[in-house]
Amino acid sequence: MSLANSTQSFGSVTKTFHWLTALLILTAIPLGWFANQLPYDTSEEVARKAFFFSLHKTVGIATFFVGAARIFWASTQAKPTPLHPDRKAETWLADLVHWLLYGSLVLVPLTGWIHHAASEGFAPIWWPFGQGLPLIPKDEAVSATFAGLHIVTKWVLIGAIGLHLAGALKHHIVDRDATLRRMLPGASVAPSVQVTRHPRSPIVAALALWLVAIGIGGVTGAYDDHAPIAPAAATLDVANTDWNVQDGTLTIAVQQLGTSVEGSFSDWTAAISFKPRDEVGPAGTVDVIVSIGSLKLGSVTAQALGAEFFDAATFSTARFKAEIVRTEEGYVAQGPLTIRDQSVSVNLPFTIDIVDGTASAIGRLDVNRLDFQIGQNYPDESSVGFTVGINFALTARSDAGN
Numbered sequence: 440m441s442l443a444n445s446t447q448s449f450g451s452v453t454k455t456f457h458w459l460t461a462l463l464i465l466t467a468i469p470l471g472w473f474a475n476q477l478p479y480d481t482s483e484e485v486a487r488k489a490f491f492f493s494l495h496k497t498v499g500i501a502t503f504f505v506g507a508a509r510i511f512w513a514s515t516q517a518k519p520t521p522l523h524p525d526r527k528a529e530t531w532l533a534d535l536v537h538w539l540l541y542g543s544l545v546l547v548p549l550t551g552w553i554h555h556a557a558s559e560g561f562a563p564i565w566w567p568f569g570q571g572l573p574l575i576p577k578d579e580a581v582s583a584t585f586a587g588l589h590i591v592t593k594w595v596l597i598g599a600i601g602l603h604l605a606g607a608l609k610h611h612i613v614d615r616d617a618t619l620r621r622m623l624p625g626a627s628v629a630p631s632v633q634v635t636r637h638p639r640s641p642i643v644a645a646l647a648l649w650l651v652a653i654g655i656g657g658v659t660g661a662y663d664d665h666a667p668i669a670p671a672a673a674t675l676d677v678a679n680t681d682w683n684v685q686d687g688t689l690t691i692a693v694q695q696l697g698t699s700v701e702g703s704f705s706d707w708t709a710a711i712s713f714k715p716r717d718e719v720g721p722a723g724t725v726d727v728i729v730s731i732g733s734l735k736l737g738s739v740t741a742q743a744l745g746a747e748f749f750d751a752a753t754f755s756t757a758r759f760k761a762e763i764v765r766t767e768e769g770y771v772a773q774g775p776l777t778i779r780d781q782s783v784s785v786n787l788p789f790t791i792d793i794v795d796g797t798a799s800a801i802g803r804l805d806v807n808r809l810d811f812q813i814g815q816n817y818p819d820e821s822s823v824g825f826t827v828g829i830n831f832a833l834t835a836r837s838d839a840g841n
């Protein structure tokens with residue numbers, strides 16, 4: 440059997456590509472559907488869902504590369520002539536479906552991949568390419584748009600496969616011709632038909648159909664962010680303080696399914712009284728109040744704020760009330776950190792630089808989420824790590840001449 444196609448038959452490379460991509464796609468579809476409808480209320484359920492999503496994505500990316508290689512190969516090959524060129528409409532429809540299938544080989548996995556790359560904290564891809572993609576930001580809107588495009592392109596693919604399969608079976612069972620046999624492994628069946636050219640209009644029709652499908656997705660809200668709505672954040676009163684915070688960031692980092700997920704609180708206040716000193720001893724106090732509901736943690740914000748984790752609806756604020764002490768090693772804020780009404784005494788080391796009455800401070804602290812009864816139904820680290828890294832950076836101004 441020849442490696443290359445002829446005008447009458449498919450070569451072995453085309454056949455191998457055809458059945459390999461068919462196998463990969465027909466594996467990716469049920470895996471995606473199955474993973475999507477699995478529950479994720481407990482640690483075991485999250486781990487199971489993540490396993491099937493990782494498998495789906497890994498098979499999907501293999502499909503992308505095999506599909507791209509297949510398209511490249513097809514572009515160098517003759518497209519065997521239709522067996523019934525007289526049946527114009529049927530041949531045209533078969534060509535249209537082939538173009539939709541070729542398009543799907545790229546569009547379906549690529550939209551899934553971009554959706555994944557733009558999301559924070561999700562089941563990892565097992566190929567060693569990393570989890571991000573160049574030029575794709577971690578952004579909820581991008582993630583939601585491509586999740587919608589993945590679903591829309593998937594429907595076009597499923598429709599095209601349905602028509603493709605129906606056509607192949609009709610040729611085999613009703614027409615009893617060589618259409619299916621010509622694609623099966625083994626010696627090529629070359630029925631020797633007069634060569635006719637494939638028209639170009641099915642390519643245009645396929646492009647138009649993709650656009651219509653994408654448009655229908657827009658009208659039906661497929662690209663909107665469907666993430667569960669997080670509870671409203673508590674609004675904090677301005678703190679009465681010697682040092683006025685000008686700007687700053689308060690972030691947390693946690694390992695989810697082996698990947699670090701970063702989040703930040705946009706609303707917090709700090710009442711600071713501080714006198715720099717060179718010798719060991721007390722240097723002031725700090726009282727930080729954080730609006731828990733102001734947390735953004737990528738695509739898992741709503742879960743993080745839900746009852747199992749921060750439970751923002753019941754415990755709307757967290758508090759760190761500490762004495763600032765100068766030690767041999769530098770400054771440390773020592774005191775109770777209270778989250779979900781659980782108080783744990785912590786030491787938060789930080790550095791501070793004061794220039795012309797403006798202080799820049801940076802500090803970090805690791806806590807164990809279980810100490811605050813966060814994620815008790817996740818008693819091991821398989822889906823959510825125990826350690827939560829807390830980082831702050833702020834600049835504050837003192838008008839009292841400190």
Ligand code: HEM
Binds near residue numbers: 497503552553
């Ligand atoms: C040929 C390749 C692929 C096919 C045929 C495919 C098909 C599917 C299907 C059928 C679903 C279920 C949708 C539903 O139930 O409504 C799905 C969901 C999903 N797929 Fe794929 N997929 C492919 C590749 C990928 C790749 C490469 C990735 C990421 C790297 C990916 C990520 C996802 C994600 C994250 C979802 C869940 C979407 C959501 O948030 O609702 N897929 N896919």
Ligand code: HEM
Binds near residue numbers: 465607622
């Ligand atoms: C599992 C059931 C499938 C069967 C029975 C089947 C059968 C066939 C047959 C008989 C042909 C030759 C048509 C002709 O001579 O004009 C063909 C071509 C083709 N099939 Fe499939 N197929 C299947 C699945 C798929 C899937 C899942 C894809 C997805 C990408 C696909 C993509 C294609 C393409 C793009 C062509 C055109 C090849 C060319 O002429 O360049 N097939 N298929």
